[in-house]
Amino acid sequence: MQYTQLGRSGLKVSRLCLGTMNFGPQTEEADARSIMDSALESGINFFDTANVYGGAGHRGRTEEILGRWFATGGERRERTVLATKLYGTMTDRPNESRLSALSIRRALDASLKRLQTDYIDLYQFHHVDRLTPWDEIWQAIDVAVQQGKILYSGSSNFAGWHIAQAQEAAARRHSYGLVSEQSIYNLLTRNAELEVIPAAQHYGLGLIPWSPLQGGLLGGVLKKGHDGARRTEGRSLATLEKHREQIREFEDFAGELAREPGDIALAWLLHQAAVTAPIVGPRTREQLESALRALDLVLDAGALQRLDGIFPGYRTAPEDYAW
Template sequence: MQYAYLGRTGLQVSRLGLGTMNFGMVTDEATSFEIMDEALTHGVIYFDTADVYGGAQKPDIKKGYGVSEEFIGRWFAQGGRREHIVLATKVYQPMDLGPNDRHLSAYHIRRACEDSLRRLQTDHIDLYQMHHIDRRTPWEEIWQAMELLVQQGKILYVGSSNFAGWDIATGQGAATARHFMGLASEQSLYNLTARTIELEVIPACRYYGLGLVPWSPLGGGLLGGALQKAKEGRRSQEGGKIEKLRPQLESYEALCKELGEQPADVAMAWLLRNPVVTAPISGPRTKAQLTESLRALEISLSDETVRRLDEIWPGPGGEAPKAYAW
């Protein structure tokens, strides 16, 4: 396994992160345990979850239920595991139906952290991520709540997710004024089919020293050989998008075949090539999918291959403002 520092911090994580959004939603507890065992065997020590994950198996989908966190907690309870894992979870989404059971008020952050610790059966969270920006709550309130959790030893680092570039800038400005480290990472939607963050989020991460953690690295399965799977009769939830992007997908899968690599591995290798990217989050549904994803770490894409990928999946034209102005 390869490891990298999480942004400017001294914390090292595996170059691939284990995403657990499927735990409790499409993957049962026994299979989830197998996946986590396999991850640890291969040195995948960066586990990413969220308080809201796994709720879809419940009848009331208006709130979260912490099922993914509970699975991880029971896996930790077997012993000999927690001390080897860099554990990341998130706060923001509705966890109950009350007006203060969501978002980033100090009230909700404190309560959500305590609930996550209980479900995860641990005394601390290594990376506590804000799942979305909450512009209604002032940064002074957010940072005060996070600082207290750090002082209490309940969290070690703070991260963001789905932030705009200017949210990262304003958040870091407020943290600096308080002599607080602020954000260590940003988890964003980023893959060959979704490159908007190249405009401002990636430059902000680079400037402020945040580790970029891409979620949905395979574009919801589009970059995982969607056309080939369709030929084999395997259904995809991205059927409409497949037809819309069919010409690009045909070119992409042909290029991957020429390289002798699986499309999913090429997509992950493309992300790993970016020096701002710390670790893409992979969300395997089976142990085999996890093992297969490790191949991406061994692939080195040439400049010519990257140029051809840019032709197939063009980005926004570079960083702002040069991407759209003189």
């Protein structure tokens, strides 16, 4: 396994992050435990979850699954860099969502209880809160750090200017601020290159891409569809139809390299300087094993140029759209 530091922090994490969103709604607990054990055995030490994961009828279930797994011993908690998130609505009561000081306190204590741990390594804001001042947010986070309940904080789904706003507010308070940004980023969705990635690099944030295969569309969806192995519907179907020719060309290129499309999509992310660790969300152990293959795939300059030709990216703003 390869490791790197998370942004400007001294925290070392694996180059792949295990996403747990499927644990509970789609993956039974016994299978989830098997996947987590396999991840640790392979050297993946970076696990990501959120307080809302678990399904509409059982929000928090995924954290509970992780907590019971930690409780089985074997130094599972000590071997894991644990990341969770808050912001989403947990109940219909006031102050059970967003980033007020009260919400942060309640959400953090509830996550700690579900996860059966006394601290969280990386506590992430699942979304920007446009109603709560940053001074209030950072005061609550500073208290949590002083209490030993969290070590680092990160953002998710922020715009570039939100990252700047958060970091400048933290600097005024002499707070440490964010160390990471979790953003959608893959060959097909590259908007983060405009402002999010430049902001993250400027402020020393590691980038944690979610949906690295764009919901499976970069995992060989056309070939699997022909084989009867995958059914695409809803928004994914609309995206597939819009980008069918690009995806077909991508899958053909993967065939030229004699590699699986998903391996190439993950490897491309690992070749991007800003990326710390893409989040892989396997539903089975086999899917986890397939993701690990990307770590050993080296894409030369010609291959990277070919991928940029199939899926054009962006230059840094404002040069992308101005002189």
